Amino acid sequence: MTDQMKISIIVPVYNVERYIEECLKSVMEQNFGGALECIVVDDCGSDSSMAVVERLTGAYTGPIEFRIISHDRNRGLSAARNSGIRAASGDYVSFLDSDDRLLPGAIAAMAVVAEKFSGVDIVQGDMWLKNPTRFMDFLCVSPVLFPEYSDDRAWCSRSLLTEIPMTACGKLIRREFITGNDLYFCEGLLHEDDMWRVCAARQVRSVAFCFTPVYFYRNDNADSIIHRKDKTLSFVSRLKIIGNMVDGFGQSDYRGECRYLFDALQFAGKAQVWECIGDKALAGAELRRLDRMARKSRLPGLFRFMIRYMTLPVRIGDSMFVRPFYLSFINRSFNKLMAEG
Structure with a gap:
């Protein structure tokens, strides 16, 4: 019964004064019949976000248990989520970014699915976007694209790498799946959700889907870190994520790993x-490190070639005389690799 299930909502807070009230009210309005706790992690912002949190939670008299955890300094989103995980006591955790909000009935809808498929590792809900674009279609789930449930480990691993929304939000995640497999978020890294899914794909055993929209994703927050003009940290983080896949290649679904690497290397x-990229020296050093790692790995030759290609000067690698032949070669090679795999 869902009234016997406990769920922990983890909300990291850092400089979101404009959005935090809407976010927390969306939690307070949830109609889940079981035990629900909301762990707010103060990551030491410079605005009045936490004053808003304290005002709202201080006046709240409903059944949800609100707890505030405070960092002693700003440590970033990954560290804030990790603090929330360690403090959580729920059977499942749900991550809510403080500039987004839950949709009405979200927790109850996902909990029904978690109850139906007892012990499922991940329940993925559908998501709404502030400004829908074709680029962001990957955040949505549909019964046309996904089954209600699967415990086919290869399928779950492949889908988590390539099709299931990469965001940690919009999900219920079994807490022991995280803690038992050491699936904490990598601190000091951008695209932490992407790194998390690469690691989770090696451990996941079952996934279920809630086709009810559960999460409102705000993709127009100009203050978000993803909107920084200098993409050095973003690029270096992506290379580290690719490096994690390279280092552990063969630990999850082969076809999923190949699809993931091909797309990630093409983008990067x-x-x-x-x-x-502002700091090209730092980015170049990380790229050369990845190249050395790839040469010692069990990667198919196509991916070692793609990484080596990235080390070429841009004027060569992106020239009109080289890039068309490169794209033709890697696409033909990838199709052959997938057909053989």
Whole structure:
């Protein structure tokens, strides 16, 4: 019964004064019949976000248990989520970014699915976007694309890498799946959700889907870290994530790993990405490190070649005389690799 299930909502807070009231009210309005706790993690912002949190939670008299955890300094989103996980006592945890909000009935809808498929590792809900675009279609789930449940480990691993929304939000995640497999978020890294799914894909045993919209994702927050003009940290983080996949290649679904690497390397290898990097020396050093790692790995030759190609100067790698042949070669090679795999 869902009234016997406990769920922990983890809300990291850092400089979101404009959005935090809407976020927390969306939690307070949930109609879940079981035990629900909301862990707010103060990550030491410079605005009045926490004053708003304290006002709202201090006046709240409903059944949800609100707890505030305070860092002693700003440590970033990953560290805030990790603090929330360690403090959580729920059977499942749900991550809510403080500039987003839960939709009405979200927790109850996902809990029904978790109850129906007892012990499922991940329940993925559908998501709404502030500004829908074709680029963001990957955040939505549909019964046309996904089954209600699967415990086929290969399928779950492959889908988590390539099709299931990569965000940690919009999900119920079994707490022991995280703690038992050491699936904490990598601190000091951007695209932490992407790193998390790479690691989770090696451990996941079952996934279920809630086709009810559960999460409102705000993709127009100009203050978000993803909107920084200098993409050095973003690029270096992506290379570290690719490096994690390279280092552990073969630990999850082969076809899923190949699809993930092919897409990630194509994106990271674009000249437009390189042009947005401020500290090219740092980015170059990380790229050479990845190249050395790839040469010692069990990667298919295609991916070692793609990484080596990225080390070429942009004027060569992106020239009109080289890039068309490169794209033709890697696409043909990838199709062959997938057909053989």
